Amino acid sequence: MEHTSIDDPTYHAAVVDLLGVLAYGELTAFIRMAVDSDLAPTLSLKSSMAGLANTEYVQYGVLVEHMRSHDIDPDAAMAPFVVPFASYHERTKPRGWLEGLVKAYVGDGIAKDFYREMSVFVDDDTREVMARALDDAGESDFVVGVVRDTLKTDRTASGRLALWGRRLLGEALSQAQAVAVERDSMSALLVGGGVDLAEVGQMFTRLTDNHSKRMTRLGLSA
Amino acid sequence: MEHTSIDDPTYHAAVVDLLGVLAYGELTAFIRMAVDSDLAPTLSLKSSMAGLANTEYVQYGVLVEHMRSHDIDPDAAMAPFVVPFASYHERTKPRGWLEGLVKAYVGDGIAKDFYREMSVFVDDDTREVMARALDDAGESDFVVGVVRDTLKTDRTASGRLALWGRRLLGEALSQAQAVAVERDSMSALLVGGGVDLAEVGQMFTRLTDNHSKRMTRLGLSA
Numbered sequence: 001m002e003h004t005s006i007d008d009p010t011y012h013a014a015v016v017d018l019l020g021v022l023a024y025g026e027l028t029a030f031i032r033m034a035v036d037s038d039l040a041p042t043l044s045l046k047s048s049m050a051g052l053a054n055t056e057y058v059q060y061g062v063l064v065e066h067m068r069s070h071d072i073d074p075d076a077a078m079a080p081f082v083v084p085f086a087s088y089h090e091r092t093k094p095r096g097w098l099e100g101l102v103k104a105y106v107g108d109g110i111a112k113d114f115y116r117e118m119s120v121f122v123d124d125d126t127r128e129v130m131a132r133a134l135d136d137a138g139e140s141d142f143v144v145g146v147v148r149d150t151l152k153t154d155r156t157a158s159g160r161l162a163l164w165g166r167r168l169l170g171e172a173l174s175q176a177q178a179v180a181v182e183r184d185s186m187s188a189l190l191v192g193g194g195v196d197l198a199e200v201g202q203m204f205t206r207l208t209d210n211h212s213k214r215m216t217r218l219g220l221s222a
Numbered sequence: 223m224e225h226t227s228i229d230d231p232t233y234h235a236a237v238v239d240l241l242g243v244l245a246y247g248e249l250t251a252f253i254r255m256a257v258d259s260d261l262a263p264t265l266s267l268k269s270s271m272a273g274l275a276n277t278e279y280v281q282y283g284v285l286v287e288h289m290r291s292h293d294i295d296p297d298a299a300m301a302p303f304v305v306p307f308a309s310y311h312e313r314t315k316p317r318g319w320l321e322g323l324v325k326a327y328v329g330d331g332i333a334k335d336f337y338r339e340m341s342v343f344v345d346d347d348t349r350e351v352m353a354r355a356l357d358d359a360g361e362s363d364f365v366v367g368v369v370r371d372t373l374k375t376d377r378t379a380s381g382r383l384a385l386w387g388r389r390l391l392g393e394a395l396s397q398a399q400a401v402a403v404e405r406d407s408m409s410a411l412l413v414g415g416g417v418d419l420a421e422v423g424q425m426f427t428r429l430t431d432n433h434s435k436r437m438t439r440l441g442l443s444a
Contacts, residue, residue, distance in 0.1 A: 024265075030272060034256030043246075043297040043304070047286070050252060054279045057272060064269070075265040082265070 011192065014185040015126050020077030021179065022115050022133055023063040027078070028085045029108055030056040036100030045097075048142045052104055059133040066129040080183065088175045092168055098150060098157065099164055102218065105143040106165050109214045110172040110207060112136070117203050118186070121193040147218045162220045169211050173204070233414065236407035237348050242299030243401065244337050244355055245285040249300070250307045251330055252278040258322030267319075270364045274326055281355040288351040302405065310397045314390055320372060320379065321386055324440065327365040328387050331436045332394040332429060334358070339425050340408070343415040369440045384442045391433050395426070 030053050037049035067074045092107065094100035112134050119130040151158050180186050190200065212222035252275050259271035289296045314329065316322035334356050341352040373380050402408050412422065434444035 027269065027272060030276075031256050031260050034253050034275065035260075038253050038257075043300055047249065047296075050249060050279060050282075053256065054252075054276060054283075057276045057279075060272075061276075074269075078265055 010185065010188050014189040014192075015122060016072055016077045017080070017183050017185045018115075018118055018122065018130070018189070019063055019067055019072065019126070020074070020079075021081045022130065023060055023067070023074060024078035024081040024085060025111055025115075026056045026060040026063070026133065028089060029104075029111075030054075030060060032089055033100075033104050036094060036097070036104065039094075039097040039100055041097060045142075045146065049101070049104070052139050055136065055139050059135075062129065063133050081179065084175050084179050088171055091171050098147070098161065101143050101146060102161055102164055102220075103168055105140050105147075105218065106211065106214055107168045107172055108140070110169060110211055113207050113210050114172075114176055117206070118189070121189045121195075144217055147220070151219050158220065161218075162215070162222070165211075165215050165218075165220055165222065169208065173207070232407065232410050236411040236414075237344055238294055238299045239302070239405050239407045240337075240340055240344065240352070240411070241285055241289055241294065241348070242296070242301075243303045244352065245282055245289070245296060246300035246303040246307060247333055247337075248278045248282040248285070248355065250311060251326075251333075252276075252282060254311055255322075255326050258316060258319070258326065261316075261319040261322055263319060267364075267368065271323070271326070274361050277358065277361050281357075284351065285355050303401065306397050306401050310393055314393050320369070320383065323365050323368060324383055324386055324442075325390055327362050327369075327440065328433065328436055329390045329394055330362070332391060332433055335429050335432050336394075336398055339428070340411070343411050343417075366439055369442070373441050380442065383440075384437070384444070387433075387437050387440075387442055387444065391430065395429070 033049060033053035033056060037046050037053060040046035040049055064074045067077060092103060094103055115130060115134055119127045119134075122130070147161070151161075215222035255271060255275035255278060259268050259275060262268035262271055286296045289299060314325060316325050337352060337356055341349045341356075344352070369383070373383075437444035
């Protein structure tokens with residue numbers, strides 16, 4: 001399922017799009033998480049959330065460096081994704097610390113699963129840098145404990161956060177779809193990889209399955 | 223002018239305060255700069271501002287690691303400075319991208335000069351970690367070009383930003399004074415270092431001189 005011809009312009013455009021969307025996703029995640037860390041009720045949580053934000057920035061930096069070393073202009077690669085991400089973040093603005101925390105875990109989790117799925121269709125070099133940009137090394141694990149502790153004492157949080165998780169999944173998938181429709185290159189990557197509609201369906205099933213597992217881990221119904 | 227007795231409780235309290243105020247200052251600078259990067263008019267500027275924010279986080283991390291390895295609880299050390307920094311940032315909330323940019327350069331510059339002045343009075347080990355946490359390696363240099371370019375085309379920016387710079391100096395110094403009054407340990411550090419009032423006056427003169435140089439570098443009157 002691998003394209004080897006990096007010189008094929010359609011394939012090259014798809015790789016540029018994929019690196020651009022991932023890089024811009026991480027840059028905006030960095031900003032959102034830094035903003036949301038300011039809502040943390042304790043210094044220790046503020047620090048953990050800031051650490052999570054920082055990881056996004058470091059991964060963004062890895063991608064920018066890779067693009068530059070491959071003669072890809074990072075700003076041009078990211079530009080098509082400014083509006084979709086602004087829209088996603090506008091539609092999923094957390095009302096308070098807990099929602100921001102769940103978004104950092106659940107929203108980011110869906111996005112990263114999606115990029116991992118896409119990375120199957122690219123060359124080794126691109127797949128390797130994507131893997132580095134997607135490796136979270138467990139920095140977000142603290143979220144599980146915080147959410148579970150909250151659920152023990154806050155009786156309304158469970159229903160509210162379960163709804164919030166569903167909303168995040170819906171918005172993330174609808175933005176992913178909007179991007180895929182607008183950027184032919186991404187669909188071409190799937191088609192060129194010999195992926196049929198049934199397989200795309202299976203991919204979405206895997207994304208929602210992983211989402212459910214993350215919600216369960218947080219103690220929430222999916 | 224150096225204390226060597228790290229076992230002296232007054233001296234120890236001063237070092238804890240100094241590391242705490244510097245660490246929390248960098249954590250909040252990280253958050254503020256990340257927030258303000260979202261106002262950037264181009265992707266390239268957003269990326270540069272995010273990079274500046276990231277440097278603050280990395281330096282914060284250096285201090286936290288140092289405190290932990292010296293049996294200092296970082297959260298406890300930072301706690302006294304939560305309110306003063308919230309007040310400073312509340313009183314110097316940028317109205318737009320340019321003010322955020324100037325704040326990152328000018329406000330941060332004043333703060334770091336102040337910590338550099340204080341680092342003269344501590345032991346080698348503490349001074350070394352403070353130097354690492356204060357070394358900006360020129361990441362903020364991009365600000366100079368952006369502000370100077372703006373001044374060429376925006377006729378009202380010059381007066382507005384000159385005022386803004388004076389405001390930042392005033393707020394930074396008044397917060398520094400409030401902290402110094404409330405935290406006896408800091409004054410004790412100066413007194414213990416044999417610093418008299420005349421020397422404190424000279425220190426403030428150096429701070430304002432450096433501020434004027436930074437403003438001049440930006441093409442603004444101080």
